[in-house]
Amino acid sequence: MQLTYYSEHSKVWLSVDVIIFGFEENKLKVLIGRRQMDPGRGEWSLYGGFVNEDESLDEAAERTLQQLTGLKRLYMQQIGAFGSVDRDPGERVVSVAYYALINVKDYSEKLQHKYGLEWMSLDALPHLYSDHNKMVQQAIRMMRQKIKNEPISFQLLPPLFTLTQLQHVFEAVLNNELDKRNFRKRIKEMDYIEKTDLIDKESSKRGACLYRFNKKAYNEESNFKL
């Protein structure tokens, strides 16, 4: 139903920007760095890249993320397209934003230093380049919605985690405190959160049971619901 032809129209540059969320010191953090090019050199900014001719938007985001973190197959969600005419002070660039969740411990310090990136606490986020603050706002809103319905909290933790850690993730994402007993009750009902025999002795003297996410159980459970 487009009524006019390609050639009558102009093309635009298209980029992806990735909001990388991590969880550290019981806080939700975002990976940002100083822009190393004009316009906006030196400003705090999300990490992004241009979309190539031969890759989809998702692939471009995936590539950008991998380049930055060295990690593959991370949890990633599109946030939406940002397209004010003058959002980029240089040229017209429309950007599609994504958010990704990573386990901070998997992230190589080498890469962090190479790109000069920092984990910034969400509640003390500085002014970011262009409309990047808006993107982060939108990302956190979508993530809050998501975490209530889908098991994404694990993505911010190591494969084995304690229930207290898991609770802290929820608290950081939702930005409010939860009742420990009610939280554990809810988790127990989720068969895809599996207790292991292992004990974590790092965070407490007594030791805490380690749990893991059982993806297979999750898929079966959610298929069953349909």
Place this chain on the structure above:
Amino acid sequence: MQLTYYSEHSKVWLSVDVIIFGFEENKLKVLIGRRQMDPGRGEWSLYGGFVNEDESLDEAAERTLQQLTGLKRLYMQQIGAFGSVDRDPGERVVSVAYYALINVKDYSEKLQHKYGLEWMSLDALPHLYSDHNKMVQQAIRMMRQKIKNEPISFQLLPPLFTLTQLQHVFEAVLNNELDKRNFRKRIKEMDYIEKTDLIDKESSKRGACLYRFNKKAYNEESNFKL
């Protein structure tokens, strides 16, 4: 934080596609038409258009929608960007999809005939051009989420409506039946749905009270919540 320069990268065509939802015969319907250009001439398709250099994505969607319906300031939401490499069989075109809600009665038949459009029931939607079915799926999912938290149902109705009409909108969007008494109880709690003195005699012999959406009351109420 983009590490490379504009000029090293290629540009792409960018379009917007609009999913226009209407409510008719107690069903949620989508406005679609037959593509009038190659590639895909004759296939059922959403209506879309290219994004111009001097307009934002939202403006492009607004313009497209207005061109098609003659209506301004409709409720509209972005769904997201669709960017598979070969989603358009002709050239590489990335498209940002939006959905809009309109009151079918406001929509001019002249324009409908001019563009050869039809209201198609959502549960009998034919195969659409390119990835347009996916867009519609995504749109309905987002709309279901939205209608639970924000007063958007009105947008599909005339300014004055009966509670039964409103209930039918919810039922059509959520795709399940609701209990009449429970529904009315919930509506009564929303102070921004205002009873008027007017009576609708069209849909029943007895007549039904007409209600309207009070935007001011809504804004006050939602400010109060913060």
Place this chain on the structure above:
DNA sequence: TCAAAAGTGTTAGATTTACACCCATGA
């Protein structure tokens, strides 16, 4: 021995669901 985190159930309140009959009117 004590500080620090882990683990564990019950009860009250709020919310949600199910359900059936009378009313007013035009045909």
Place this chain on the structure above:
DNA sequence: TCATGGGTGTAAATCTAACACTTTTGA
């Protein structure tokens, strides 16, 4: 007079929220 859609309340069930003490162990 009767068929049609409009309008109304209550009780049971479910879900949510609040709340405090015992356990283990390393320092």
